[in-house]
Amino acid sequence: MNFYSLFQIVLFMGILLLLAKPLGSFMAKVYQGERTFLDRVLGPVERFVYRLAGVKPKEDMNWKTYAIAAMVFNILGLLVVYAVQRLQGVLPFNPQGLGAITPDSSWNTAVSFASNTNWQGYGGEVTMSYFSQMIGLTVQNFVSAATGMAVLVALIRGIVRHTSKGLGNFWVDLTRSTLYILLPLSIVLALALVSQGVVQTFSEYKTVAMFQPTTDANGNTVTEQVLAVGPAASQIAIKQLGTNGGGFFNVNSAHPFENSTPFSNFLEMLAILVIPAALVYMFGKMVGDTRQGWAILITMTIIFVVFMSLAVWAEQAGNPAFTKMGIDQVQTNINPGGNMEGKETRFGVTNSALWATATTAASNGSVNAMHDSFMPLGGLVPMFMMQLGEIIFGGVGSGLYGMLAFVIVAVFISGLMVGRTPEYLGKKIEAYEMKMASLMLLIPILLAKVGTAIAVVTIAGLATIWNTGGPHGFSEVLYAFSSAANNNGSAFAGLGANNPFYNTALGICMFFARYWLIVPTLAIAGSLVQKKKIPASGGTLPTHTPLFIAWLIGVIMIVGALSFIPALALGPIVEHLMVIGG
């Protein structure tokens, strides 16, 4: 690792943590219904939406109503995305004349985008019309992210309020998340990306001359190059900010029209983590003790930096097989070095490994390099980040409510150790909260492992492992189910997943991973909000100290390790031993 690698990493983490406070304070205002500088423009729009929808913004919902509203809205979105794809051939904004999409692929994509996973079973530029990208996918990028943020805010209100039932109004939280937070940030980011060369046009695909004519696979001479374009920047901005990750083009943010320069790369990478990090600060502010937010933010940062360093090191070390062939993999000022297979020259190794860690720590899943071609330990990092449940910064909203489930478990275990009733932020943590938090931890683990197990013993599951089988083939399947079961969406793309088996199986994982976690989260909120607030006493475990941070890291790592080390041993770990053994 040279000076520039280190400098870019430090700069990235520094700016991320610097932005957490101002953005977090702003979001706290938005959710507490206070005035912001955007009210003048957006206030009338917001009030018009409520009037038309018959929503009374002051009307609080209990947890069940909140959950029903969220589910109705999400299922409606799922059905619309499905319908848009099936009817694509007869809908407008389709200059390439792309036809209807198959039922299994449409189901997969509909669940994928409604559940904030954004797994791409399809290749964007040859499958989706501009209409489908905008009305189907861009809209879900906004509202699925807003749903996650709304559910988090309901949980925070459950902690803050006491002896009551109301958790806020889902329709208000959804609308305000979209209008005041996601939309303004997206407009700014989209324009910044266009300035770097990310395309934004409604024209048909461009045709340019091939400077040196070549021959294609059939022996025909090719003199022209067709460039896929489209309204990409607007979708990419929200795909990053909403931790969605579904790309406009097949190779996602590795495509030069989706991520043109190192600066666009830096902005897109920052956009993955900035809202999740700011939500943690907002949490501290809303519970009236910013130290609580910082403690969680420090926990996340420590785990992130450790694993990111492992990924950068593994990729920069390069592939021993190349060294044997006399290839120069040593990093210098003019040579990125390392394992450059599946990486773009402008990003090099550092920015590719940093992105891979960020996109899987959050539930983003966009890629700027091909994870399938990473070295075994470099690929282990993104896989393990997903398997921890995407709580290291995590998805917008979902990351922090997942992390709070770990906090509840940590508080509960420590309570058992000292023999006191555990409490968190003045609320008693009892059997009911513990059961719900355990469900939140266990459901994704169960889905990922059972899914992988079924795929590797069935003919349909094994048929499309296009790379060599063995440990790498196993890694591809484990990665796919870890991704779907945690609503990430990135892939080891050497696995052919656009077929009925994987479309259906991964679709089921994504569906349950999202909605079976939202319900227990809201159930915890509904239980906590009814409890009395008890003052901290001498026996209360403080949850903002270095001791608690260390304890929380321990709980996260033990749960992650116990759940997945055996599976990882069969995939990337054994593959690593084979690579270094030659």
Added chain:
Amino acid sequence: MKNQLRPALTIFAMLTIITGVIYPLVVTGISQVIFPTQSNGSIIVIDGKAAGSELIGQQFDNPKYFWGRISAVGYNADLSSGSNYGPMNPALVDSVQARIDALQAADPENTLPIPVDLVTASASGLDPHISVAAALYQVHRVASARGLSEADVQSLVDKYIEGRQFGFLGEPTVNVLKLNLALDGLKLKTQTAYYISNRQLLISRGRTP
């Protein structure tokens, strides 16, 4: 449940119009006005014809030109993809070896170590860049194929080095298509300058060597 149907339908429709129609249209409108070149694909125009995009690589295998990264899709820019070969896949070793053989066959006297990006496939299959080391490695071959001195080709490469953006972001690169266009003495007519580096600013403003 029934009480939630009206808000669900109405708010879905409203947010669809705002985020799915108004938002992309507004961004497109502004982009087309203030960034017309970038928003339309950074097309390089020569004598009124579209000669390629600054951002999308093209296939080169003639020894007279600099070669780019290996592309898993033959630089087919309406179907981007990487190779997705795992690190132990024999096909990966075959692909690397084939490129080594091609490079050595075209330039048997060259004994420099081959930079890794020149023998590996890019993520997008459309990578427009190679590393500076990969360009320098090819100077000897291009110079002898064209009957030019190595110093002349070397100085052209020097002019086309794009430094780290703002001096510290990303990796230093060379744009293969732009370098090859310059090799043939063609004039570049693009106005865009993304890189804050004086040398690069001069080049992208059309001062072709």
